[in-house]
Amino acid sequence: EVQLVESGGGLVQPGGSLRLSCAASGFTFSSYTMYWVRQAPGKGLEWISYISISSSTIYYSDSVKGRFTISRDNAKNSLYLQMNSLRDEDTAMYYCARGAGDYDSSIDYWGQGTLVTVSS
Amino acid sequence: DVVMTQSPLSLSVTLGQPASISCRSSQSLVYSDGNTYLSWFQQRPGQSPRRLIYQVSNRDSGVPDRFSGSGSGTDFTLKISSVEAEDVGVYYCMQGAHWPRTFGQGTKVEVK
Numbered sequence: 001e002v003q004l005v006e007s008g009g010g011l012v013q014p015g016g017s018l019r020l021s022c023a024a025s026g027f028t029f030s031s032y033t034m035y036w037v038r039q040a041p042g043k044g045l046e047w048i049s050y051i052s053i054s055s056s057t058i059y060y061s062d063s064v065k066g067r068f069t070i071s072r073d074n075a076k077n078s079l080y081l082q083m084n085s086l087r088d089e090d091t092a093m094y095y096c097a098r099g100a101g102d103y104d105s106s107i108d109y110w111g112q113g114t115l116v117t118v119s120s
Numbered sequence: 121d122v123v124m125t126q127s128p129l130s131l132s133v134t135l136g137q138p139a140s141i142s143c144r145s146s147q148s149l150v151y152s153d154g155n156t157y158l159s160w161f162q163q164r165p166g167q168s169p170r171r172l173i174y175q176v177s178n179r180d181s182g183v184p185d186r187f188s189g190s191g192s193g194t195d196f197t198l199k200i201s202s203v204e205a206e207d208v209g210v211y212y213c214m215q216g217a218h219w220p221r222t223f224g225q226g227t228k229v230e231v232k
Contacts (some may be wrong), residue, residue, distance in 0.1 A: 035221075045161075045169065045212055047221040061220050101174055105157035105216025108180070110168040 002026040002109045004096045009114030016086050020114055022079040022096030030074035033099030035107055036081050038092040086118045122147045122215050126224035134232045139200040141227045143213035148193050157216035160189055160198045164209040173198065205231055
């Protein structure tokens, strides 16, 4: 069974940093691309980052570019999101998700999410 | 960026009746390989999203056949043939033909 378990969320002050982790199991992690998607309270889904299998291709949304860094460790079956210079508007549930389909055109599995709250 | 526009944003459906959600993209979702990359997700209250449909009309394993997807180019539809109580939640479309990936605003479905 595919499992994605996020951790690392919490309360942080504006301007602070946080590192999210996503532990993958039930599939060959090194064979799949991965996404981070977030959802502000009561709002819709927002794609924020993508990483290819070998980490050679990485994309960010404009809203997080220059502040967030996605990475992965295939030996540890783990995905990460380093979040710096956090703002109030970064408050959201952060989901780790597995890429799927041709050209990683879709997402087939999602984690349960980890909540990040940015507030003074 | 490709803008995904869903309508309606809210839908109240009587149990057993059909429901239809529209998703329109600001650019064609036909990729250079000729395939169209549009997915549908369901998010039940308090849960993570779950994919229902990929590449416009392919249903995921375990998804009831009352869910169907159709469309082409920039105009897509998710249909529920006979709404059940467990279908309550928010439905999102997502395009996978362009970067950045973008989602529709979501359509909240409630059952009367």
